[in-house]
Amino acid sequence: VQLVESGGGLVQPGGSLRLSCAASGFTFDDYGIGWFRQAPGKEREGLSCISGIGNTYQYMSDSEKGRFTISRDNAKNTAYLRIDSLKPEDTGAYHCARAPITCYSGPEFYSDWGQGTQVTVSS
Secondary structure (H helix, E strand, O other): OOEEEOOOOEEOOOOOOOEEEEEOOHHHHHEEEEEEEEEOOOOOOOEEEEEOOEEEOOOOOOHHOOOOOEEEEHHHHHEEEEEOOOOHHHHHEEEEEEEOOOOOOOOOHOOEEEEOOOEEOOO
């Protein structure tokens, strides 16, 4: 199992990013993919998850849900997380992970992780 994130970088507040998670080594559309963020000095937190058939789950606060959009392209074995209206507090390492059977919010349920892609929001 291999998961490789990309798409991070330095972005100004208010900007947008689309993060990618390229998967290999397993039947991609049999598994959900979760996205997590680890801010400096904080624990890893679940953001969103998408099942193999495209059902989506959002784990952030209601006020934040509108900024995050998860999607997947099973033909490309790739999942995506788009983040709009970026804020400095969105700074951190973003990881994708393979969901065990179904989607969960807690990172403790996931055993296969990518190395992460860094997002820095700063002017």
